Amino acid sequence: MALTTSEKTARYRDKMRAAGLRPVQIWVPDTRSRALAEEARRQSLLVSKADESDLMDELEAAAAETEDWIW
Numbered sequence: 001m002a003l004t005t006s007e008k009t010a011r012y013r014d015k016m017r018a019a020g021l022r023p024v025q026i027w028v029p030d031t032r033s034r035a036l037a038e039e040a041r042r043q044s045l046l047v048s049k050a051d052e053s054d055l056m057d058e059l060e061a062a063a064a065e066t067e068d069w070i071w
Contacts (some may be wrong), residue, residue: 029036
C-alpha cells in the first residue's frame with residue numbers, strides 16, 4: 001500500500017530528527033510584491049544619493065556588530 005503525503009512527511013521528519021536535526025520555519029519578504037519592489041527602489045535611490053564615505057562608515061559599523069557572532 002502506498003503511503004499518503006502526510007505519512008511520507010512524518011516519516012521524513014522522524015528520520016531528520018533521528019539525525020539530530022530540527023525543523024525551522026523562516027518567513028522572508030515576498031519578492032513578487034509591488035510594495036517590496038517600491039521599498040527596494042526607494043532605498044536604492046537613497047543609497048545612490050548618499051555620500052560614499054558616510055555610507056562606508058555605516059556599513060563598517062554594521063559589520064563590526066557581527067564580530068562576536070558564532071558561526
